[in-house]
Amino acid sequence: MQTGKINVQTENIFPIIKKFLYSDHEIFLRELIANAVDATTKLKTLSALDKFKDEHGDLTIEVILDKENKTLTVKDRGVGMTAEEIDKYINQIAFSGAEEFVKKFKNKTEVEQGGLIGHFGLGFYSSFMVSDKVEIRTKTYKKGAGSKAVNWECDGSPDYTINEIEKSDRGTEIILHINEESNEFLEEHRILELLNKYCKFLPVPIRFGNEKNWEKSETEKDEKGEPKEIEVEKPRIINNSNPLWKQRPADLTDEDYNKFYRELYPMTFEDPLFHIHLNVDYPFNLTGILFFPKVKKNFEMQRDKIQLYCNQVFVTDSVEGIVPDFLTLLHGVIDSPDIPLNVSRSYLQSDSNVKKISGHIMKKVADKLEEIFKSNREEFEKKWDDIKVFIEYGIVSEAKFYDRAEKFCLLKNSEDKYFTFEEYKAKIKDNQTDKDGNLVLIYTSNPEEQHSYVQNARERGYDVLVLDGPIDNHFVNTLEQKFEKSHFVRVDAEVADKLINKADALPSKLTEDQTKQLTELFEQQVNKATYHISVENLGENDIPVTVTQPEFMRRMKDMSAMGGGGQFAFMGNMPDSYNLVLNSNHKLMGQLLATEDQETKVSMIKQLIDLALLSQNLLKGEALTGFIKRSVDIIK
Numbered sequence: 001m002q003t004g005k006i007n008v009q010t011e012n013i014f015p016i017i018k019k020f021l022y023s024d025h026e027i028f029l030r031e032l033i034a035n036a037v038d039a040t041t042k043l044k045t046l047s048a049l050d051k052f053k054d055e056h057g058d059l060t061i062e063v064i065l066d067k068e069n070k071t072l073t074v075k076d077r078g079v080g081m082t083a084e085e086i087d088k089y090i091n092q093i094a095f096s097g098a099e100e101f102v103k104k105f106k107n108k109t110e111v112e113q114g115g116l117i118g119h120f121g122l123g124f125y126s127s128f129m130v131s132d133k134v135e136i137r138t139k140t141y142k143k144g145a146g147s148k149a150v151n152w153e154c155d156g157s158p159d160y161t162i163n164e165i166e167k168s169d170r171g172t173e174i175i176l177h178i179n180e181e182s183n184e185f186l187e188e189h190r191i192l193e194l195l196n197k198y199c200k201f202l203p204v205p206i207r208f209g210n211e212k213n214w215e216k217s218e219t220e221k222d223e224k225g226e227p228k229e230i231e232v233e234k235p236r237i238i239n240n241s242n243p244l245w246k247q248r249p250a251d252l253t254d255e256d257y258n259k260f261y262r263e264l265y266p267m268t269f270e271d272p273l274f275h276i277h278l279n280v281d282y283p284f285n286l287t288g289i290l291f292f293p294k295v296k297k298n299f300e301m302q303r304d305k306i307q308l309y310c311n312q313v314f315v316t317d318s319v320e321g322i323v324p325d326f327l328t329l330l331h332g333v334i335d336s337p338d339i340p341l342n343v344s345r346s347y348l349q350s351d352s353n354v355k356k357i358s359g360h361i362m363k364k365v366a367d368k369l370e371e372i373f374k375s376n377r378e379e380f381e382k383k384w385d386d387i388k389v390f391i392e393y394g395i396v397s398e399a400k401f402y403d404r405a406e407k408f409c410l411l412k413n414s415e416d417k418y419f420t421f422e423e424y425k426a427k428i429k430d431n432q433t434d435k436d437g438n439l440v441l442i443y444t445s446n447p448e449e450q451h452s453y454v455q456n457a458r459e460r461g462y463d464v465l466v467l468d469g470p471i472d473n474h475f476v477n478t479l480e481q482k483f484e485k486s487h488f489v490r491v492d493a494e495v496a497d498k499l500i501n502k503a504d505a506l507p508s509k510l511t512e513d514q515t516k517q518l519t520e521l522f523e524q525q526v527n528k529a530t531y532h533i534s535v536e537n538l539g540e541n542d543i544p545v546t547v548t549q550p551e552f553m554r555r556m557k558d559m560s561a562m563g564g565g566g567q568f569a570f571m572g573n574m575p576d577s578y579n580l581v582l583n584s585n586h587k588l589m590g591q592l593l594a595t596e597d598q599e600t601k602v603s604m605i606k607q608l609i610d611l612a613l614l615s616q617n618l619l620k621g622e623a624l625t626g627f628i629k630r631s632v633d634i635i636k
């Protein structure tokens with residue numbers, strides 16, 4: 001037997017490893033299994049190159065839990081190590097790597113630590129986070145002198161022992177003697193949970209104990225003479241070593257993708273809308289599959305569903321900074337050995353490689369959408385209402401995405417017809433241009449509630465867009481900046497006649513004096529802080545009184561309600577204000593002025609105001625009760 005001291009510069013890093021890295025102890029298992037996978041992959045490569053000539057046999061990696069002896073073992077049949085290699089890779093290199101990591105780690109804030117530890121860096125020595133003692137039993141694939149099997153042992157002090165042992169099969173066993181505080185890692189369900197989280201798609205089969213399944217027996221029959229269902233125990237392989245993203249898209253069907261989707265998200269029952277298979281090898285290496293999920297109402301809840309892998313090892317499901325923000329709403333996997341994982345998040349966001357990757361993913365997504373749009377517009381339109389939020393979000397947040405999306409982004413009108421931007425502009429060009437030559441796009445944010453306004457606008461021959469999504473406020477602002485000489489106006493911002501400011505105004509049937517009188521009469525019946533009375537010369541057949549909500553004010557309020565609004569943020573706290581527009585040319589206005597009986601006059605005014613409020617959903621509570629009572633009286 002030989003003993004030695006690990007080459008330490010920091011007096012004793014083990015206590016530091018244990019104390020400082022408290023947040024993420026569980027990653028030790030990922031590290032050990034990743035090493036086992038590396039050793040196995042190396043052996044396969046040697047074998048393929050004919051540098052290892054024996055049969056390599058079953059390469060399954062085993063995770064073995066021994067609760068009685070309080071050990072957890074990771075066993076592989078990879079290349080193994082010689083005594084010399086242990087000295088080099090474990091005693092020296094791995095240790096200095098771990099030491100350097102701890103040094104960096106100590107000077108970081110807790111938040112930055114969180115970013116670091118989740119990623120690679122600590123390697124083999126992370127096993128001391130959970131162990132009193134760690135043993136390595138290993139036998140190299142090499143033959144000849146110096147290839148004897150060895151045992152290395154260390155109890156968490158800088159002293160280790162190393163000695164020759166008898167070991168029949170090639171490969172490495174890492175035996176962890178789990179410490180008192182970490183006994184959660186002696187629980188089967190906990191290990192299973194970790195294996196499922198980190199190892200689900202590793203390229204080498206990983207076995208953890210056995211599992212029982214019901215199967216039809218080949219020999220035994222039941223009473224009916226059918227093969228009997230019997231319980232059989234089989235090795236439990238926890239991973240799918242050939243995940244879909246590593247396969248060729250040409251070999252896969254939609255059903256394969258949907259199945260894989262459920263493998264990734266076992267709790268999801270709905271199929272995704274469609275997928276995008278990523279496969280890049282220049283200027284960086286990246287594979288993956290992104291899914292467009294069916295969105296729930298509250299799309300914010302859907303974030304953090306993309307899983308990031310490094311050579312099939314799970315790294316994180318927080319991909320902020322790696323994919324464009326709007327794509328974090330997608331689901332799926334991204335696998336790249338080229339994303340620097342052992343660095344902090346802020347570094348990641350400024351890394352030029354990461355920026356390229358992000359840009360590339362966005363381009364791929366846009367290409368795929370355009371392809372579906374071009375090849376099958378009908379299908380695309382059917383999915384539009386579901387995918388619209390992703391695309392609008394992209395348009396609002398990424399200028400580069402707009403440049404691509406403007407070809408396939410659709411606008412839907414109140415007749416459920418879909419148009420591209422170009423198509424729509426051409427459609428309304430003749431009828432919806434104002435006196436200054438600006439295109440006016442009229443929209444409703446709620447076709448139900450704004451029904452009468454939509455109706456009125458449509459009777460004018462105007463087209464009305466439906467923009468009722470959760471971010472359509474922002475979307476409208478963005479389009480207004482992008483489209484030349486055009487603006488958007490919500491259908492209830494003005495009386496239908498004034499939605500588009502045309503030069504030809506109708507003459508009034510009232511004298512100036514009568515107009516003033518009318519204004520005063522209505523003013524007496526409303527709260528002046530909320531309602532501003534104006535008189536417009538509309539058509540005889542237009543409704544006599546309309547409530548409108550001026551576009552600018554409303555938008556500012558909407559924006560500040562969503563936490564934006566900039567210098568107008570204060571408006572979020574202001575009470576709502578509306579215009580009450582009187583149609584001077586409606587017959588009733590003349591009649592009203594001519595009415596002698598004071599009581600009848602007031603009752604008429606109140607009725608007209610209430611009807612207008614009713615169409616904006618503003619008539620509530622006591623006012624609504626009063627209206628119903630008055631209406632009944634009129635019928636009587």
Ligand code: ADP
Nearest residue numbers: 035036039080081089090094122123124125172
């Ligand atoms: P890294 O994997 O980043 O090199 P680790 O600390 O995880 O760092 O491992 C250090 C070294 O120990 C590895 O590079 C490898 O040479 C060796 N090693 C660790 N585990 C095994 C194993 N199961 N089989 C063979 N070699 C191993």
Ligand code: MG
Nearest residue numbers: 031035123124
């Ligand atoms: Mg490693």
